[in-house]
Amino acid sequence: MLPQDESLEILEEFLREHHYEKLQGIPIRVILQLAYLVLKETAFVDGNKFYRQIIGGAMGSPFTLTLANIFMWKWEKMPFVRLITFSYDHPRYIDDIFFTFNEPKAKIVAVIKKANDFHPNIKLEATIGSCVSFLDLLINNKNGILSIFVHYKPAAEPCVVPFVSDHPRHVFSNIIRVVRYSSILGIFEKERRSFQLMLLYNG
Template identity: 40%
Template sequence: MGAPFTMTLANIYMYEWEQSLIQHQQIRNELYGWYIDDIFMTSNEPVENIKALLDRENAKDPNIRITYTIHDSVEFLDVLIENIQGQLKTLVFRKPAAEPYIVPIRIQLCSDVETFDQERLNIEIALLLNGYPLNFIKRHLKQCFKNHNVMSIYQDLHAKTYKKLHLQLLDESLTYHTGSNPPEEQQQKQYAQTNQQCQTTTSKKQPDIIIHYQYESGPVKTFNSEFRKIWKKHFCYPTSSLNNVRLILDTRINKTIEDLRVNKKPPRNLLRNLDCNST
């Protein structure tokens, strides 16, 4: 991926590009997911309208080209999503070309107890084929269900209990980074309080974010101004905690051959020979 900051720059670039798609999905109360170079969307519109939308987005930026698949079942990351009579069903997906490996039992990825039980059996068989004792496997599986107090799933495949656990773990994974999800007014108050606390507890020295990038002629010449526009538009809203952060964009010039020669340290044996000759 090049420089360590490349992925962050790509995320910022894509964040600007995808706003029209996000608004389109929000207006229609549809799903939208994006991770690196994969996008997942749901839609109840005719296929012709979906293709027209994606073709329009594809022509919006010459630096971004998308290829799409429209079907009632699609793979997104490690999840297979199926549309069964208007109901979305999810299960674990493994790419055929990927190396075989064992992953933890992902209850979040299996939308019903039957799918989850099949995934559990697949993992048990894989562990047995790799030489793990059957007692060892069953003991750890039971311990997993005991920890969540849902032994009825392990013993009887209780659908209601599984559904409750499935939703609980989904909520935990969604709120792990975002915290609780209060109403909008309360959320704005929390942002304002957090911002005020940050301003009162931080030191007098203004915090800095320093970004280094290689200076080149061409489109990169406008990187500084374009980046500051995106930063101000999306990260410096009234209640943002980044308002007191100073953004510094610093350029680095590619080294010349003369610079490399000057900074290169001579070999140790050459320095020793020089010392011997001088004495």
């Protein structure tokens, strides 16, 4: 969960470092006031109880997503993280990061331990091995050659999207993941067969 006050400080640092004295005509002072309102005034009612969010931001909010990326921008500038990020490619989606590391396992464990000391609210959960998942990819390292599969979460139902679904239309086009994510023909054929069986299973 994003620490609210610290996130606002990091937002100001980000805007000033990138020379955004005004953003679309809005001065930094006003942007920070609006950000404060969005973070500090998030509330909801459940039954007859009123709740106000004191850590993090509203889930699914475009602002919370942007702020999380800015928070990670600050995190990536930390000296211990630079060991990873400047030595290797590291795709990142918000707080999910994938990287390869050609050093002993103990060294990366030490880096992750330091990263976990960055903030009490931010804890990294590492998956270290020759086969790991990253978002909806399953990445396998066999003798230095990476193969990519579609990653299916263990609790996922065997369907493209849930049977009762209010997903936007573009989500339904995600079935092309089988083609995009399969790095070799054999993997693609296996995924294609699984996909056909899933469609048959669902009628």
